[in-house]
Amino acid sequence: MSITGLFLILFLIVHLTVNSMIVFDDTGVLFNQAAHFMATDPIIGIIEPVLAIGLIAHFVFASIITYQNQAKRTITYSGLKRYKQKDSSVGSTWTSRNMYILGAVILIFLVIHLINFFWKMKVSGDPLLEEATGLGGDIENAYALVTTKFIEWKWLVAIYVVGAIALGLHLHHGVWSAFQTLGWSNRKWRTIWNVIGIIISVIFAGGFAFIPLYIMIQSMV
């Protein structure tokens, strides 16, 4: 879980960097160039299936661990199942106890996200992608697709904000927990990873929520 989780964080760093081009350049040129590079670069083409496998592995391992943890809480006495009378909130944070739920929210967000952008760019196509980019060649107008959807569908912006918050909370616990599992932690390092976890979660939650909000608000002023 730790290795797949840290690998997914690397993907998110690249993804947020590429997406932030939307904010830095209102003409869309920077984002279209970056999206085109991501879609055509052969190395990214190799990494993409690895990413998909990493995502699936992360979800499968999470399901197994959650199932095992639930089973451990149940003790069987002569065929009767009883639950340990233990307050699970003692010594643990809300995020650590709800990692699976947060992961499920992110997964639902991801399905909506992939249907809206990935599917249109890779499979079905969309008239917005055909709009002129001013860059020549066969470069798709990913900027037009992304910005138009966020301007037209306010509910989609709300879904992105919820997804970004769930991602931030998930990473808040996930980062230090991953390093702890890998054995790269002691009392001092646990504090350091915890702070790094908070910084990473604020950057991702803030960044991924800010982009759709920025596009929507900019269209209204």
Ligand code: HEM
């Ligand atoms: C501001 C928010 C976001 C925007 C504007 C955005 C934009 C995009 C776009 C345009 C694509 C299609 C790229 C292509 O097929 O060439 C894509 C794909 C993808 N996005 Fe996002 N994304 C955002 C947030 C997220 C978040 C929060 C996650 C993960 C939790 C995520 C995970 C993915 C994945 C796994 C893919 C498919 C792999 C890929 O094409 O690189 N995205 N995104």
